[in-house]
Amino acid sequence: MNDVRKPGIGVFAKYLSLWVALCIALGVAVGHFLPGVPAFLGRFEYARVSIPVALLIWLMIYPMMLKVDFASVRNAGKRPKGLVITLVVNWLVKPFTMYLIAAFFLKVVFRPLIPAGLAAEYLSGAVLLGAAPCTAMVFVWSYLADGDPGYTVVQVAVNDLVILFAFAPIVAFLLGVSDVRVPWDTLFLSVGLFVVIPLGAGALTRSRLVARRGKDWFENVFCKRFDGVTEAGLLLTLVILFAFQGRVILANPLAIVLIAVPLVLQTYLIFFIGYGAARALRVPYEVAAPAGLIGASNFFELAVAVAVSLFGLSSGAALATVVGVLVEVPVMLSLVRVARATRGRFAPSVGNAR
Secondary structure, eight states, X not given: OGGGOOTTTHHHHHTHHHHHHHHHHHHHHHHXXXXXXXXXXXXXXXXXXXXXXXXXXXXXXXXXXXTOOXXXXXXXXXXXXXXXXXXXXXXXXXXXXXXXXXXXXXXXXTTTTSOHHHHHHHHHHHHHHHTOBOSSTHHHHHHHTTOOHHHHHHHHHHHHHHHHHHHHHHHHHHHTOSOOOOXXXXXXXXXXXXXXXXXXXXXXXXXXXXXHHOHHHIIIIIGGGGTTHHHHHHHHHHHHXXXXXXXXXXXXXXXXXXXXXXHHHHHHHHHHHHHHHHHHTTOOHHHHHHHHHHHHSBOHHHHHHHHHHHHOTTSHHHHHHHHHHHHHHHHHHHHHHHHHHTGGGSOOOSSOOO
């Protein structure tokens, strides 16, 4: 996997997909054979956000925030095409294609295998995923795809603002549920933990160290110390996430496969819509990659929390959001490979986007 290679981490990054698969298997095994481990970690939770997982995600994101050039953040408005693509795909396309694809497979294609009531619950979970574009993990996918970190911050920030007022109405419209109880504490905590705090910490670290030691030392010495940290944080996060869900996954193997089919197809479709639109509009690769990846990835913390709130912990909707977590990482890694393999087809950047 040369496409995800980063200088200085060699074999570790070269075979990242293999390590991901092993960590998923390890997490499921821990959840099944050592249920006390996830039970203990589950005690450290606030507003339905796992604090251990949040810390690991922060560990993944902080090294990327160190590389954010705030001039590129300020100048993002001068390159609006990437933002427009992100907004259109995430809010005018993704929720509705998710509903159509999931309804077709779960209620028509798989009708002999899934009772009607359960199919409706699975569909609800899929819609919740479709209406919640990614907030945290997209930084990881953008980093692995060599996206512009400053522009990615802007894309995520704008997306988070839209979530605040668009998520509940879209879910209510698609599901016919008038009383959509959005867990605002989960939403605000996630945005704070996964965007505001690491961005602020990265900016403060960058400004102080550049002032003291110079930009060359900061970029070529200090930042190099974090090589491999993002990938290691990703792998540890996967072990914990799948330890939490190990028993659920093993207890519902057929359901997992049936739910995964529309979710995987939707992920690829949304990526190619956004990525293809970026190429058609001659958006530079460093902006096009995160524009395609942000819509393909999901804000699964929010989706799981709303599914549990609306339908219950043991519901089909909650299971569907869990499947979203299961399929996202391997699928997104494959899309990172696609992006890196096709970067030569995009318009060159004007200046240095990074």
